[in-house]
Amino acid sequence: MAKYRYIYTTFWQDPKVLEEMTPEDKYFYIYLLTNPNTTQIGIYQITKKQIAFEMGYSVESVNSLLDRFENCHKLIKYNNQTRELALLNWGKYNLTKGGKPVMxxxxxxxxxxKDRSLIAAVAKKIRNEKIKQLFLRYADDTYHDTLDDTYHDTSTTRGQKEKEKEKEKEKYHYPDDDADFREVSSFYQSNIGVMSPYVAECIADWCKTLSPALVKEAIKRAVEQNVRKWSYIESILKSWHDQNVQTVEEVKAEDERRRTRKGKAHVIEQSTPYKLLTPDKFLF
Known part of the structure; x- marks a missing residue:
């Protein structure tokens, strides 16, 4: 279940939103983008009754809105049998970064x-080629049928070989020839401790998802807080990823803003006058 979703401020300047959507359409679209059922992939299951209840609409109104968004605005697809909804522009704005946690x-x-055609529909607008290819693989029923057979039919030589290949893919790997990765991993081992293959792969993925500089900065902060654990470092990285932080400079700027806010709050607290309770205020 989603906790929060980003909406670009340019949403309000989009020609389709400005010229084609009614106030009700805008309200409905924001709901579709941010309701608790939304997912990372932009495809989620939701019933019309739930939409009606949460928005305060009748089911008939929801039917009308879904039809308008699918056939007029062409922004969604809704499967009445599986009750799955796909946001067709989701990949364009939300599936831009990869990395192991995201993938x-x-x-x-x-x-x-359940409805694989929805996966193909969302894939069309995805700009990240790696993520797009992953979507297309899952959209291919033939691929999945073959994959299922591979996993379950291990009695044949082909099935056993395919299973071995899948196990091989699951083995940890990390880029020994990547200078940035070597620098970060060396910094980790110097300050945190021995780096397991799992941590090595996670570090490599976070270097791609954010940047080597940010991974190194997260390690520094763990050392400063004397919490020398990978789980703590990764929690910092996840926080920055959720905040869409791109550089160390942005992190430090946010730190400064936070200190400024705390400073102002402290000044206000210190400057608040206290009223002295004089004897004539007591009730006898």
Missing amino acids: DCIKKELSGV
Whole structure:
């Protein structure tokens, strides 16, 4: 279940929003983008009754809005049988970065989609080629049928070989020839401790998802707080990823803003006058 979703401020300047949408359309679209059922992949299951209840509409109104968004605005697809809804522009704005944590989440959610045609529909607008290819693989029923046979039919030589290949893919790997990765991993081992293959792969993925400089900065902060654990470092990285932080400079700027806010709050607290309770205020 989603906790929050980003909406670009340019949403309000989009020609389709400005010229084609009514106030009701805008309200409905924001709901579709931010309701608790939304997922990382832009495809989620939701019933018309739930939409009606949460928006305060009748089911008939919801039917009308869904039809308008699918056939007029062409922004969604809704499957009445599986009750799955796809946001067709989701990949254009939300599926721009990869990395192991993101890809793992995408794979998990894609595997749960019942209507594969919705996956193909969302894939069309995805700009990140790696993520787009992953979507297309899951959209291919033939690919999944073959994959299922591979996992379950291990009695044949072909099935056993395919299973071995899948196991091989699951082995940890990291780029020994990447200078940035070597620098970060060396910094980790000097300040945190021995780096396991799992941590090495996570670091490599975070270097791609954010940047080597940000990963190194997260390690520094763990050392400063004397919390020398990978889980703590990764929690910092996830926080920056959720905030769409791109550089160390942005992190430090946010730190400064936070200190400024705390300073102002402290000044206000200190400057608040206290009223002295004089004897004539007591009740006898």
